[in-house]
Amino acid sequence: MKRILSSLTDGKGFDLVLVGLPLVFLLLLSGLPLVYNVLMSVQQVDMFSMGSFIRPFAGFQNYVDLFKLPETRGILMNTAIFVVASITGQFLIGFGLALFFWVNFPGASWLRGLFLASWVMPGLVAGAIWNWILSGDFGVLNFLLKELGIIHANIFWRSDPHYSLWAVVLANIWLGTAFNMILLSVGLSGIPKDLYEASELDGANVWQRFWTITLPMMRSTIGAVVALGLIFTLQQFDLFAAITDGGPNNSSNVAQFWAWDLSFRQYDFAKGATISVIMIVFVMFASIVYVRSTRHEVRG
Template sequence: MNPKRSFGSFENWLLVLGLCYLLVFAGLPLLYNLVMSFQEVDTMAPGNWWARPWVGFANYIDVLQRPEARGVWVNTGIFIVLSLVFQVGLGFGLALLFQEAFLGATVMRGLFLAGWIMPGLVAGVIWKLMFAGDFGVLNHVLLTLGLAKESIYWLSDARYALYAVVIANVWLGVPFNMLLLSAGLAQIPKDLYEAAELDGAGTWQRFYTITLPMMQSTLGAVIALGVIMTIQQFDLVAALTQGGPANASQVAQYWSWQLSFQTFEIAPGSAVASLMLVAVVATAVVYVRATRHERWV
């Protein structure tokens, strides 16, 4: 049996320091933002936060009733769903590919991960050059292959702007999904595949009967993390479209920033941020409830 650890043990002090860090640098800003979402905030006379007039849910009603609100939430939903579908799908495919031993697999895996560690703003600038209507690489490839008859102005055409941001976000998120899914695949015993192959199971049968059931927990974690990371994706929107043209690519996270720091409507901006926080917490709760029956050893 392991001896009981005293409160003054090194591990416990590390835990206390970690909790203090979270409370100061994450908990307090979140609490302050939540409080502002229920107040009337005057940027010209900020005053004490506890002395501001309380307005209840007026800020939430305001942002939900604005003419652009419906488009923002629809765009946010499309952005999250499309990003998750392609990030998880492509990440899973690459993870399965790199489970096989072939020449150059290690180098290719490293190249994929190099894209993931790139800051979002840097990735956004690179993709902005690739999406350029007159000299962009993407249009050049499409025209050369005959897949497009004329140049597509990805970032200035309302029909394509949101999907351009989705493409960039998928590229940025696939390596992270691949990494997590590769770790999950590595935990599946090889004996199961060998036994199934001896029983005559084909590639797709082994995938549906062994890989998918054994990967449920990992897939759930990847999807939950994907929702959280996509909800807070701000850099790509700022670098590519700034929510335009005509709010065609406006999503909640960028709208919250615009309200707070461009039009200085801090309280409505805080309300939008709080609604996003609710979505993040709801995602985490659903994931925890879905996996609470599992035992970790």
């Protein structure tokens, strides 16, 4: 004990403090809730046994019962559509903006800052804004589409089961595009300009330089961006709470919102925990992809 105290006082053990304190913090605030959630997914849980770790063991019965529910298939399909559409839209638009801002022009920094405003905005605030934009009676989106002649009658984006999920997808793409733009801009800035100059001298056009230089050099960055997009999209809750509340008739319900709804509205804590565990597996997979991508980038 004296040796530890002496190492801390002379500064040699300060690195242990820097590593140890965050580790304890993570174990208390992340590790314990994770273990508790996994335990609930294999136990019989009700309102009276929530505060106890010792409850009747259910094994995988909660998982079996979950997939027997009639709404499970539709909600999982909604989740897949939401994740794929959101990540694709955020990446394509973010990549396009990163390429656009790669060329310096007057006012580029100010314009880039406007795009970043959506990224720093809380999800509930963004949801409130998109509530106004997507309003069926006086929304800006319906007004613009009417002016362009694309639609002739108002579309009730939030309450129509054919459009409710896509309304949240649109809001989520807007919310996450700036984050994609920033990361992809960093990746673009790391590509040596000499490669483009040499290929241009060889007669390569813009598209050939993009396919043979930009994309191969951005491979690890793209992997990291997609992995982070998957993690953040699977955690997206605020937009659903603010825009559609999972309705109508589960048409815009996704796994992360359903887990909350089962736990805190229907008080079926076991099934809510079961969905959370399944989502944790996907998030851990995305985290592994992200770590491997960043490790490959550092080595490169």
